[in-house]
Amino acid sequence: MLEKIDLSKKMGKKEYRQIMDSLAPKLGALQRECRDLKIPVIIVFEGFGASGKGTLINQLIQPLDPRGFQVFAISGESQEEQMRPFLWRFWTKTPENGRIAIFDRSWYRRVLVDRFDKVTPDAQLGYAYNEIISFEQQLADGGNVILKFFLDITKKEQAKRYKVLLDNKETAWRVTEGDLKRQKHFDEYKVMNEEMLQRTDTDFAPWTIIEAMDREYAAVKIISAVIKRLEEKVAEVKAKEEARAEEKKSENADPQKSTAKPESTEEGIQDKFSLRSSILSSADLSLSYTKAEYKEKLKELQGRMAVLHSDLYRRRIPVVLAFEGWDAGGKGGAIKRLTECMDPRGYAVNPTAAPNDIEKAHHYLWRFWQNVPKAGHVAIFDRTWYGRVMVERIEGFCTTDEWQRAYKEINDMEAHLAHSGAIVIKFWMQIDKDEQEKRFKERMAIPEKRWKITDEDWRNREKWDQYEEAVDEMLIRTSTTYAPWVIVEGNCKYYARIKVLETVIDAIETRMKQK
Amino acid sequence: MLEKIDLSKKMGKKEYRQIMDSLAPKLGALQRECRDLKIPVIIVFEGFGASGKGTLINQLIQPLDPRGFQVFAISGESQEEQMRPFLWRFWTKTPENGRIAIFDRSWYRRVLVDRFDKVTPDAQLGYAYNEIISFEQQLADGGNVILKFFLDITKKEQAKRYKVLLDNKETAWRVTEGDLKRQKHFDEYKVMNEEMLQRTDTDFAPWTIIEAMDREYAAVKIISAVIKRLEEKVAEVKAKEEARAEEKKSENADPQKSTAKPESTEEGIQDKFSLRSSILSSADLSLSYTKAEYKEKLKELQGRMAVLHSDLYRRRIPVVLAFEGWDAGGKGGAIKRLTECMDPRGYAVNPTAAPNDIEKAHHYLWRFWQNVPKAGHVAIFDRTWYGRVMVERIEGFCTTDEWQRAYKEINDMEAHLAHSGAIVIKFWMQIDKDEQEKRFKERMAIPEKRWKITDEDWRNREKWDQYEEAVDEMLIRTSTTYAPWVIVEGNCKYYARIKVLETVIDAIETRMKQK
Structure with a gap:
């Protein structure tokens, strides 16, 4: 914390x-x-x-x-x-x-x-x-x-x-x-x-x-x-x-x-005067790579990742990678660069949309338990259980008691995963409001990307400050030694993708050295 | 349990x-x-x-x-x-x-x-x-x-x-x-x-x-x-x-x-048809000693207890003895026979009456914490924290949530005492309804004992069955390996007093052997 x-x-x-x-x-x-x-x-x-x-x-x-x-x-x-x-x-x-x-x-x-x-x-x-x-x-x-x-x-x-x-x-x-x-x-x-x-x-x-x-x-x-x-x-x-x-x-x-x-x-x-522990606002969004730097690094990192992925499989280490962030924050792009180099039999990407009827009829964590990775496999979550303390909190989809209790419930779940041997990393894809607007507009302009932007995205944007407050609290209460949050400075997509790859590789290499 | x-x-x-x-x-x-x-x-x-x-x-x-x-x-x-x-x-x-x-x-x-x-x-x-x-x-x-x-x-x-x-x-x-x-x-x-x-x-x-x-x-x-x-x-x-x-x-x-x-x-x-785990009703109340047997045993046990009491002091072992039981169940008499042989500097008897204003203004366990014994000392409680799940439950002095939660709270408190090194024993002085009536009437007849019997005692008697149910549940939920309940068959006072002494001596001797 x-x-x-x-x-x-x-x-x-x-x-x-x-x-x-x-x-x-x-x-x-x-x-x-x-x-x-x-x-x-x-x-x-x-x-x-x-x-x-x-x-x-x-x-x-x-x-x-x-x-x-x-x-x-x-x-x-x-x-x-x-x-x-x-x-x-x-x-x-x-x-x-x-x-x-x-x-x-x-x-x-x-x-x-x-x-x-x-x-x-x-x-x-x-x-x-x-x-x-x-x-x-x-x-x-x-x-x-x-x-x-x-x-x-x-x-x-x-x-x-x-x-x-x-x-x-x-x-x-x-x-x-x-x-x-x-x-x-x-x-x-x-x-x-x-x-x-x-x-x-x-x-x-x-x-x-x-x-x-x-x-x-x-x-x-x-x-x-x-x-x-x-x-x-x-x-x-x-x-x-x-x-x-x-x-x-x-x-x-x-x-x-x-x-x-x-x-x-x-x-x-x-x-x-802000009394909040402002984490997001202190991210340095000027960090960036040129296209050339990016290409070079990407190639090198993806090569290493491919090897590590098979090491993970042999050593039976499960990995949980959770992606959260602002809409258009670059989750998809980062996940793509990560999985490109991985054997498709050894990972799964789990997109998280609004819960369906069956999911709604269970405990809110139940649907994520379905996708807990087997030993040796990588489970990537595109949006996660943190919805409870962000959108559900802000939109009133759960009670105050429920989201306040959720920090400990989530920490307990992640502790259980880590304790059973998993590497758990959580990424927050950070961009600023201007960058988001730019990306929204770009997407609207490109016919094959237009489906990615809905009215809801524009509405959520209006609640930026509320979200920022909720996210800051979430980052403090749920950043643990066994399941840390990594803030990814995302205004430059190249930088963000490289940082995600580097972080995952670092974590796996550290674990490999342990035993 | x-x-x-x-x-x-x-x-x-x-x-x-x-x-x-x-x-x-x-x-x-x-x-x-x-x-x-x-x-x-x-x-x-x-x-x-x-x-x-x-x-x-x-x-x-x-x-x-x-x-x-x-x-x-x-x-x-x-x-x-x-x-x-x-x-x-x-x-x-x-x-x-x-x-x-x-x-x-x-x-x-x-x-x-x-x-x-x-x-x-x-x-x-x-x-x-x-x-x-x-x-x-x-x-x-x-x-x-x-x-x-x-x-x-x-x-x-x-x-x-x-x-x-x-x-x-x-x-x-x-x-x-x-x-x-x-x-x-x-x-x-x-x-x-x-x-x-x-x-x-x-x-x-x-x-x-x-x-x-x-x-x-x-x-x-x-x-x-x-x-x-x-x-x-x-x-x-x-x-x-x-x-x-x-x-x-x-x-x-x-x-x-x-x-x-x-x-x-x-x-x-x-x-x-009783579906309850009836513990009290299966106590054998015919157990008894003659006066001669009693006197002989008492003398021997009190002698041993006196020695053990100073051993406790030297070895810095704290002891908590909790007495509960029916009104006129013989708590006072048993406590007296126990303390008679002990050095008064090394024990305290803590009578528990209805809480006073200061006590009411605190957590219900607070007043008992005041009297937790020092290492090497014996704290005897004449009525205890178990009031929460007996009289307070039955008279509605606390809510259902409160007394249901209390089993765990009490177990946690006793675990903390035991874990810090204390011997914890809880006695339930069991008599039947007829014996109680006999004792009540005796007390009424003897001027210097009459103060011991109040109208409330007669009223409580009418709730015998409710109390028995509450006590049975209490005995199951709070009898633990680290703080066991001992049912003392008390229709014969001689038998009861000897059993209490024997139990305490046994427990101390067992502990002495451990280290």
């Missing part, structure tokens, strides 16, 4: 002050509403050392009534705590209804610092993850709102911040030996964090990644996220209470139900 | 015919309703070899319209199937909406036969369980009804049935070498089954244990359970559809909502 994060996000001080002035009173008001509605709230801060947890927690609590929250700083277990199950100290700190508990580091210590320091043995990791997930699920089922923030900075930035702290006598003590050890082994420790994010990102307690290089940006993003989640929960609890009151009355229903959605604070800010 | 099952359950042929004649048309009608409401149904049969899966599935499908269901017999993977992730062959067999898929053995093979045969390596078990649970959860979330039956017979009965099959040339082929190997290592294989039941008994896909010694009894219990679950689901789906229709109308609500509960078929049979 971290791989795709753009750490260059920034906000000016003046802008920051302006936005915070409007957010602070909202957060205060929401705290009072949660108190009145008896909603317990748990806010967890995790992230790299010196990523600013302390400072940001301080900014979060400024607008809050101090009688209604408590901050817990979690370090190593005391002797007293070591004598009890590891969740004991967290269970006993869970908030009373209507109160907010803020954790500066948390139960995740067990699978992070304690794992790194070998306090948690590897054999205990599976247990620890199951126990953590069960703990959060129980609390969420019991009505708790759970927000989890992960503060992300680069290794270089961390080193810089540690140096500033160490250079000052007053603050040097704050950098521990453990901090320096983790700084030294930053990449190794990052892998543990990534695994933690992947395994514990659930619909009942999702992670929000915070780009924490710039503190103003981070503070605004955190507070906005808290406001958004509390607004949703308050609306949900109120709706339930009203429904219950309605039932109790059992007289004729009140015609003016307050089903109006609360005005979203986040959207207000979003208009002026 | 198997340990407490009473395998002596039987039903006469005549009774069976009568009941089946009334059940069959109901099942047929429910199948049609599920088809119309587009509810997909998954029914899984697992259990020991020769426990009658084939015969019972045959009886289940008799009343069904053959166009609406399919039976899948699951044996080892074909070559084709081996080349795909292990869930692939099950995903592709999931039923279309409105249809019923019946599995004669299932995905559980992976953690049962394949585990026994070492086809599934131990290192893969954790993955397999997580993948199975995720699979069932996804299907349940997607609207599938999932029923799982486990057919239980004794080792002896299995041997007898195999012999009958082997003695006949026509049927001998049905007993495989694998069957005979598992028969030989029945107890070892049973442990794997028990672990499987414990780890996969969830609120969205619960197990029903079927006493399968008597085929008539088993058939009726299975069909009743299917009817009950489908009735519930049909009612739930209809209620949702009505609510949706209601919303759409958005005119004044229809005052006669059909919120009437469907008449339960199971209750009808239950009146005439």
